[in-house]
């Protein structure tokens with residue numbers, strides 16, 4: 001089978017340490033993948049290095065089994081150690097050029113952006129994709145003001161590399177984000193906080209596909 005280009009991803013699922021009531025991280029992420037999540041990030045802000053490495057190794061194995069790209073948030077050493085496909089950084093994290101030097105030309109490097117100016121800087125700096133958000137206020141990233149769908153519209157009109165809308169996105173507002181021009185969605189709590197992550201992902205994918213068809 002021909003390998004899919006990772007750039008064609010539609011639904012980005014990110015882990016959260018505090019969201020899996022009664023279930024394991026791997027079970028939740030496997031359900032997300034089965035439902036249609038086609039890129040996965042390990043994001044665990046409060047985890048120890050040991051916990052991070054343990055979860056990263058397990059997720060690397062899981063995502064490899066499904067042919068889904070695996071990205072590690074912040075911890076470039078963990079990304080390297082487990083053979084992740086790439087790493088994701090915020091505006092105040094390791095500079096893009098340094099990350100590229102360490103990870104090499106083939107790694108997928110993602111950058112969080114909160115304005116078009118930041119998006120274009122990341123693009124010029126050689127980012128492989130950017131996050132556009134938080135579109136709506138979200139408890140998953142406290143203290144960061146919502147950029148609203150205004151920034152989604154700007155990204156749709158101006159960004160040439162793959163970009164994904166993120167932040168407070170749920171099945172209740174996904175259509176609004178897609179109508180603003182997003183073609184890829186990312187969610188943390190809407191996926192991993194739900195009792196049925198596979199069903200949520202299937203529903204997100206259906207919305208994304210419908211928007212793509214212009215339905």
Ligand code: TZP
Pocket residue numbers: 112131133134135137138139140141166167168169186187188189190
């Ligand atoms: N970056 C911008 S918003 C956000 C991140 C990591 C959190 C998204 O989480 P949720 O639960 O989907 O709002």
Ligand code: MG
Pocket residue numbers: 073074088089090093
């Ligand atoms: Mg970060």
